[in-house]
Amino acid sequence: MTDHASCSTVLAAPKIAIIGGGLTGLLTATLLARASNQISSPSNTPQITIFEKSRSVGRLATRYRSDSETGKNWQWSFGAQFFTAKTADFQQFIAPWLDIGLLQPWCAEVVELTPANDRAKLPDIHSKEQWDAIHARYISTPKMTSWGRELATELKHTTIVFKTRVAPLAQYSHHQNPQQSQNQTFNQNSKQTELFDDTGASLGWFDWVICTAPNGQAVELMADSDFSQQANITKPQMQACYTLMLGWDDVQKLPETLNSQLAPQWDVAYLNSAVLDRIFIEHQKPAHDALLPSVTIHARNDWSQVHVDDDIEAVKAKLLEAAKQALNWNDDSAPSQTDCHRWRYAATIVNKDTKELGILVDETKQWIVSGDWCATGNIESCYQMAQKTVEAIWQTQ
Numbered sequence: 003m004t005d006h007a008s009c010s011t012v013l014a015a016p017k018i019a020i021i022g023g024g025l026t027g028l029l030t031a032t033l034l035a036r037a038s039n040q041i042s043s044p045s046n047t048p049q050i051t052i053f054e055k056s057r058s059v060g061r062l063a064t065r066y067r068s069d070s071e072t073g074k075n076w077q078w079s080f081g082a083q084f085f086t087a088k089t090a091d092f093q094q095f096i097a098p099w100l101d102i103g104l105l106q107p108w109c110a111e112v113v114e115l116t117p118a119n120d121r122a123k124l125p126d127i128h129s130k131e132q133w134d135a136i137h138a139r140y141i142s143t144p145k146m147t148s149w150g151r152e153l154a155t156e157l158k159h160t161t162i163v164f165k166t167r168v169a170p171l172a173q174y175s176h177h178q179n180p181q182q183s184q185n186q187t188f189n190q191n192s193k194q195t196e197l198f199d200d201t202g203a204s205l206g207w208f209d210w211v212i213c214t215a216p217n218g219q220a221v222e223l224m225a226d227s228d229f230s231q232q233a234n235i236t237k238p239q240m241q242a243c244y245t246l247m248l249g250w251d252d253v254q255k256l257p258e259t260l261n262s263q264l265a266p267q268w269d270v271a272y273l274n275s276a277v278l279d280r281i282f283i284e285h286q287k288p289a290h291d292a293l294l295p296s297v298t299i300h301a302r303n304d305w306s307q308v309h310v311d312d313d314i315e316a317v318k319a320k321l322l323e324a325a326k327q328a329l330n331w332n333d334d335s336a337p338s339q340t341d342c343h344r345w346r347y348a349a350t351i352v353n354k355d356t357k358e359l360g361i362l363v364d365e366t367k368q369w370i371v372s373g374d375w376c377a378t379g380n381i382e383s384c385y386q387m388a389q390k391t392v393e394a395i396w397q398t399q
């Protein structure tokens with residue numbers, strides 16, 4: 003980040019609304035608070051409010067189920083499985099959570115798996131690589147959501163309002179604005195914006211509005227609002243992803259392909275399949291060994307996009323069929339737990355020829371549209387876009 007400590011001007015306690023409590027939202031609030039701590043007094047620390055429509059932290063998602071007999075859990079990270087920290091800034095940022103073990107490197111054994119066409123045969127499994135410390139992949143423990151929750155807990159000057167869906171900015175523009183004679187949600191004189199929830203109730207006036215929703219939702223939020231960068235929101239393409247979650251009652255019940263007592267142990271498989279993309283073995287991750295056997299499978303993004311509006315039960319049946327072929331289970335080694343989740347906006351298509359979009363700033367209105375999709379669509383992108391947002395706000399102070 004730039005050296006804010008040398009700035010001569012000081013933020014005059016701006017009120018900042020962040021739409022979306024995923025990692026981009028949480029990291030933006032964290033970096034804004036840190037930047038302001040460096041130069042301002044408590045009286046002009048920005049007042050940040052995060053509005054999140056769900057009860058949790060975005061596409062970092064963990065599902066678990068308990069076995070009533072043993073009290074043990076199955077657990078699936080059904081969104082992001084891991085993240086990288088390739089830049090020195092991000093490495094430095096995550097270091098405190100690595101020190102306490104909340105984040106841990108995942109040195110997974112990775113294989114390439116080609117399902118067999120013949121049911122009587124086992125799939126072809128070749129060792130591919132080990133994710134090691136040189137190009138580390140990190141996970142959050144005990145759950146993938148734990149880091150997001152910790153970031154939220156550490157935010158001292160931020161209010162997080164869950165289960166609140168912000169309405170499209172233009173939707174309630176007919177509303178009587180108490181601060182000026184015209185009826186609109188943006189006040190040109192004060193540069194403040196009034197936000198509403200989806201029932202039309204006011205959420206307050208803000209100096210800055212930062213939208214971190216996936217771009218399919220951001221385009222709806224900013225529609226007809228006169229946002230100067232509206233045309234750019236739809237430039238990056240996002241694709242869907244279906245996630246299959248499988249659980250077994252005991253390691254002895256695992257099919258041979260997953261049983262490390264019968265076959266070489268692997269943690270992650272890249273699949274040669276028209277339907278499935280990757281398999282992740284949850285109970286072999288660091289600090290996950292108390293789990294009952296739990297496996298998460300991501301379908302391919304191109305396959306998921308084609309089937310994005312299909313009936314979820316029909317999709318689940320197709321995924322189970324493909325997983326059965328890949329892992330070669332029979333009636334005795336079939337999973338006892340099966341679940342399926344649809345991510346409508348999962349992955350940003352990264353085209354090596356096109357430039358990264360970056361955050362979209364409307365300086366007149368003081369609105370910023372951000373999110374992982376403004377960069378390469380992963381967790382590291384959330385951090386980079388949070389940094390850019392802080393810089394953009396700082397430049398105008």
Ligand SMILES: Cc1cc2nc3c(=O)[nH]c(=O)nc-3n(C[C@H](O)[C@H](O)[C@H](O)COP(=O)(O)OP(=O)(O)OC[C@H]3O[C@@H](n4cnc5c(N)ncnc54)[C@H](O)[C@@H]3O)c2cc1C
Pocket residue numbers: 021022023024025026027053054055056058059060061062080081082083084085086166167168169214215216219223243245300345347348349373374375379380381382383384
């Ligand atoms: C299946 C899958 C696998 C992935 N695997 C990896 C991986 O292995 N490694 C990696 O680095 N990344 C991975 N990712 C990507 C990673 O999860 C994302 O980059 C990251 O979580 C995006 O965070 P975000 O805050 O930008 O967006 P989100 O997490 O989508 O957060 C945006 C938030 O905005 C909220 N919102 C939207 N509209 C409104 C509204 N109107 N009002 C209030 N709130 C609203 C949403 O509820 C959501 O919580 C994966 C994603 C998926 C889905």
